[in-house]
Amino acid sequence: MNPETKLAQLKTLLNEYTDLVSTIGLLHWDLETYMPDGGSDGRGYQVATLSRIAHLKLTSDEVGQLLEDLTPYTNELDPDADDARLIRVTNRLYRKKSKVPATLMAEIAKAASDAHLVWVRARQEANFGDFQPSLEMMLDLKRQYAECFRPFDHIYDPLLDDYEPGLKTADVQEIFTTLRPQQVELLRAISKSPQVDDSFLHQNFDESIQWKFGVEVITDYGYDWQRGRQDRSTHPFTQDIGLGDVRITTRFMDNYFPSAFFSTTHECGHGLYAQGIDANLDRTPLANGASSAIHESQSRMYENVIGRSRQFWTRYYPSLQDYFPVQLGNISLETFYNAINKVEPSLIRVEADEATYNMHIMLRLELEIALIEGSLEVKDLPEAWNNGMQEYLGITPPNDALGVLQDVHWSQGYLGYFSTYALGNLITAQLWECMAEDIPDLDAQIQRGEFNALTSWMREKVHRHGAKFEPQELVQRITGSKIDQRPYMRYLTNKYTEIYQQ
């Protein structure tokens, strides 16, 4: 059998695998949007069954043999060709998934499922002790998971690699070690300036008008409604169900304008990424983002770098005032712009501003690594958390609900995930500086509400490649260097020096 035939066979199997994964996406989207409560037991079974079938299909001997046979063939191909990258990425996936016993995967899924309710209740009661045994069990399981991938430089490497293919713990630590003192210094400078007033953002804003305004903005951004839709959910998310069907969700707070707007624009960024992937990659493992951090670079770009910029609001603030004349009619653009960029150390990560956000992440990464290494015991975690918050942000959580229990990630076994949020911020700024060189009047375009050149640039450089390149490789190809904190620090410093007029 010639390699072309084998490749076609592999693609057929991967198409079926991806159809299953896309369908699991729909099961998840529906669970979070429209499923009646009575469906929850059945939904659990459906997801488990499809996940098991998908796993068996990907890790089958047939896939293994085809990959082995096809690996020499990749030398005949352009290394950047879709087929060469498909074989390479599938090989990686196959090896990762094959190394972990199905029983361990089932144990982790079960532990996550059991831990969810325990975590919800512990958070309600603000009592970390109730959650401690669940976290201990999850850490034990995730250590066993990581052990499947020996040899490694650091036991955290395999966990990080699940979200950031190819990235090492040491790389991330180095980036953050450099970043941290610079962010601390910026925050110190900001804290010496008079605080801005954002009280007017806490008024009643009609939900349906918020919806309308958000939809107008992301339509201008280029979100394709023929291949997407927006719905409400408790926690906003983006779900693709194949490249032709990329959905986003948002949530509303009646009494605080920024919540829905920045959630909508954030998810739109994720959505534009998925909608921009080359249609030829559909129904394969390449029909994904390059990594969680690269995905986050897109969402945060449309949310923050564009959506919280002066240029953007120069164009859109008059429209927003028209929608909310009572609330905003007497508020100047300047006051509004400063308010949505207010910097204030706060307890909750998801509510943090751009300048303090990364501090939350760095704390989590340090603790997570210490927990996995075993240098920090779970029982000592709340104290370590509170000390870290005091050290990094100068505030101490009054209780565990507002501290160590705030995020769902650890209960679900998402260890390795947190750093991708901060890395996404850094990558955003790197990409932005490159793009600004290619599009000299970028600011003027944004000020006119024109995003076509911007989104086309991202599509060309980032989106269309899907998962063909690993994150560091992709960043290097576009910017000429690996992930680097300097552009982000320049961005933050410029922005906040002006707002806080130090």
Next chain:
Amino acid sequence: MNPETKLAQLKTLLNEYTDLVSTIGLLHWDLETYMPDGGSDGRGYQVATLSRIAHLKLTSDEVGQLLEDLTPYTNELDPDADDARLIRVTNRLYRKKSKVPATLMAEIAKAASDAHLVWVRARQEANFGDFQPSLEMMLDLKRQYAECFRPFDHIYDPLLDDYEPGLKTADVQEIFTTLRPQQVELLRAISKSPQVDDSFLHQNFDESIQWKFGVEVITDYGYDWQRGRQDRSTHPFTQDIGLGDVRITTRFMDNYFPSAFFSTTHECGHGLYAQGIDANLDRTPLANGASSAIHESQSRMYENVIGRSRQFWTRYYPSLQDYFPVQLGNISLETFYNAINKVEPSLIRVEADEATYNMHIMLRLELEIALIEGSLEVKDLPEAWNNGMQEYLGITPPNDALGVLQDVHWSQGYLGYFSTYALGNLITAQLWECMAEDIPDLDAQIQRGEFNALTSWMREKVHRHGAKFEPQELVQRITGSKIDQRPYMRYLTNKYTEIYQQ
């Protein structure tokens, strides 16, 4: 290995099979409600992949061996026990599905997919000739399908059996041969009486108020919103995604009240059936209705026997008048009741009244059997259709769009389906007569808007059993006789004699 262990193994496989089928249900529901247009190619692949995996799972050697091993074991069980019935029903399913080559199933699916657009366009153009080749191909494929099940008494038997397990063509022909002259006679009598006026139903009725009223009624019927929801779709349908998640859809006409209301109550009947199936049967092939006709008996009961009754509107008409005071404030209950029960021979089946509906079905059944037998050629179908309409209803379609091209069924290969609509009507009346004996004040309860005893009776006698019994067996167990046209003729005669005061 003891039989209990084998049964547990079989159940595990059937659970997975049913999880896949339920998920296909969600893919379908989403396609008809919320999927953006861009998802349609991907959706086709997802459904095809999951259908193929489900088919392979059900017809696997493993399932075949377990069934063979377990068949003697059923003799040790109560023949009505869930486990005994599960083995029996699964055996039936396994044998049916195993007899048809996967290639033929794929050809039928492909032909249906190709024929759909051809049919849509032919109907738009009102030109049967354009659709003729597609129908010829489909008939050829369905004949090949039926041939897989030799020996049989009639080539139509295997097609009918897909929808009505155990029922034979001869049985249905006998029922309809007896029914037809009686319905014709009733219609003749009605046509001699003065026609009722329903013009006031054709006014503007606000959609959101229609929605509200429909929801109130089906909530009273007992539809469980914890395990269901209602959405809009072009063609109303009921979709279960497991027994804990049974959804209905409806559609609205702004300028005609009955459309949405009777669609909502019809689908609610299907929904109550699925919601009433014993939860112990969930995730198995028993978690379905007994047959299409039994399902239709429930939908038509809540739509027609209850929803178009004088008792029902005695209770609900004042509420409806409150919702639509301008449109209905001056219309008496009597006038309204007569209007929603107006009998008039019409061209389109889905718009037919209760008295003429079965005539549409009998015509289709005759033609369908003749086509499959080969005694009628496809090219002669339009003429046969028009002659039949003239003979049965005294009207001739002015074109094929309003005649032979009106239904989607044949293009999709749903041959064997049509008779289940009429059989459903007959079964409704049979069940109703039995229930009325058990609940002496049934009419008074309906007049008070109390449906608890009624729905509980249906739940006990019909719903909870799921697919444990074949339709004839179920009807016999409840009513003491097989499917019988007499109760339905009594129902029609009583109702319309009074309305048309012959």
